[in-house]
Amino acid sequence: MNRFTIHQRLLMGFGLLLLQLLLIAGMAVYSMGDTSKRLGTINEDIAPQVEAANKMAQSVGQALSAVGNIGIVTGPEDVDREFSSLKAAYKNYESNASQLMKMASSADTVALLKRLDTSYQAASAYYREVLAKIGPTGTAEVAAVIIRLEVRSNQATWAKAQAQWQQDMRALQDNLAQLIETQQLAARSQNQSGLVALAIAVVVAVLFGIGATWLITRSIRHPLQLALERSEHLAEGDLRVAIHSTAHDEIAQVLGSMESMRQRWRATVTDLRDASRNIHIASTEISSGNNDLASRTERMSSELHRAAHEIDELIATLREGMRTAQEARQEAAAAADVAARGADVVSGVVRTMQDIEQSSKKIEAIISVIDGIAFQTNILALNAAVEAARAGEQGRGFAVVATEVRTLASRSAEAAKEIKHLIGSSVEKVDSGTALVQNAGQTMAELQRAVTNVSQLIQTVADNSIQQESRAGLVSEAVGDLDDVTQKNAALVEEVAATSESLQQQTQRLNGLVDFFKVEGGGNSPLALTLR
Structure with missing residues (x-):
């Protein structure tokens, strides 16, 4: 250590501390970036899928409610309203399903969407066929009568198809919820790992700072103590004590000047x-x-x-x-x-x-x-x-x-x-x-x-x-x-x-x-x- 000047020792000590600070900051930025990336995946990728799935679930509920109401209501206006609601539900469902298929990034999600589409086709085939037959000129009352007769004759089949459709819809929602939870757990784990790494880096930096401070202080304090003792000798008139310094720092130069004096x-x-x-x-x-x-x-x-x-x-x-x-x-x-x-x-x-x-x-x-x-x-x-x-x-x-x-x-x-x-x-x-x-x-x-x-x-x-x-x-x-x-x-x-x-x-x-x-x-x- 005495081979370096005090200026060089301080530069090395503070330089290494600054380097460690930069490394810690880099680790923190990297950890925060990875966490932000995972949160961005949730917000930008999975959240829209969840929103589309929720809209599809609403459409499923709306369609099932409309089908149930068609078999109950008797007034022409009520029948027209329920058929309009059913058409809108199917339309919204298909639109959201199409968007979700485009946004799906998980193979499980794609598979569930395909299965859901199958159950949707099974649950809505007869109703869509009736809606197609009555067309824009058909009467809702006739369609309602037809649907009531069909539902009564095939109650178990239609109930099973609708239940399957709802079950597949809930499975899709559960899958998307699992994706969100997985990303959140990964982000949380990454954040904890980053915090642990930062804590370790901070502890190492503190230990290094303490060691560097001790070494630099010792390398400066010992020559200063020697200079003080030599000054006391000179003040007491003792010119017998010679100083031989092998160091190259500023204090050694001062001691050399004192020796010449x-x-x-x-x-x-x-x-x-x-x-x-x-x-x-x-x-x-x-x-x-x-x-x-x-x-x-x-x-x-x-x-x-x-x-x-x-x-x-x-x-x-x-x-x-x-x-x-x-x-x-x-x-x-x-x-x-x-x-x-x-x-x-x-x-x-x-x-x-x-x-x-x-x-x-x-x-x-x-x-x-x-x-x-x-x-x-x-x-x-x-x-x-x-x-x-x-x-x-x-x-x-x-x-x-x-x-x-x-x-x-x-x-x-x-x-x-x-x-x-x-x-x-x-x-x-x-x-x-x-x-x-x-x-x-x-x-x-x-x-x-x-x-x-x-x-x-x-x-x-x-x-x-x-x-x-x-x-x-x-x-x-x-x-x-x-x-x-x-x-x-x-x-x-x-x-x-x-x-x-x-x-x-x-x-x-x-x-x-x-x-x-x-x-x-x-x-x-x-x-x-x-x-x-």
Whole structure:
């Protein structure tokens, strides 16, 4: 049955029912036609014969009554009336007998008519002879006298002949009545047979209709039930159940479309799940890197505070050196020691600035990775939205998920761009501070050489001390700038940490939404429903 479409099944079922209806109608028409034919035979063939026979019987009665009256009446008018009645009776009898002989269709009827004609001839021979003798000019009174004499002399013979005539007449009427009864019985039997055949045909048609209805309903209901179950699986997010249909009807086509949709959803959800997991891993790495960067930034801030303090001490020392230029020789050793420590501090500052520069470059690389991941996530969200739009009403929930993912990707991209811009600005300032610190290192080296030769260059040291004071002020300002940059970097690191934490939360939410759909893998075993 599944080899045919629903349209073809309905056409076959109703077509066969209509064919049975036509057969039943044909049987009814045939039965009614045969019954009508038999009734027509009664009405058109036998009924006229019965009518003619009844008229003949009336003529027989009229003739016998006239003969009896002729022997009784005495008046001339009465005799004439009875003879006229007798003539009319014989005439009508012969006319109806002639018509009945022409209409007779039964051999028994013909035989009875012949026998009746013989008895008629015997019963009416003498009367017809007398009527012929008196002719139109004879008197009825004379004929009546003759008939009375003849009847009295041959009473038994005439009575027997008349009785035979009446008996044969009744036999003819009985024969015609039997013919009518036979045709009526045949018509009734045919009608009953037709009714039985119609009843059987109706029962067969009803049984066939019930069987066809059951088969067609079953062939439609089972696929519809399967389609309903599959729709419930899809509504619950279960994409593991595959449908393999071997039917060729419209419901099988719908199930095939649902299977294609399921496969596309499964592929999309699988890709989206992998992408969300990758984003979660990347956000975790970013969070770890931000924590490391925050720790380094704190150490750098501490070093900068220490450097600023040392520079302040250097400036105080330079001022003291200017006031005590005359005592420089005694303090040369101390000044050389201070200069050496200042050189060490500046070297430490240079190394710290180099570490800050390297950390900034690493942050910039991590931000580039975040930006790339956000771009790929946006592309995957766009593809998911397109697939959800193709899925129509079934993909509305999935479209909401795709929109949420796209929003998260856009926010991640914007945050990455802002952090990248701030990190670039910090790198530029770090480069500037590095140059200043390098200059400070050179100055400290010169200071150390100057202190070594302080004995010969006291005055020069005094002049250079003024310059060193100015340069130390610049170094202090540079260190202050570096401290500000470091504070800003720390704030940016905190913002990046908050952003990465938010990204982790959003990816966890995305994973929760994606985990609503059940696909192969992760302990989910593939299932299959087959429609046959």
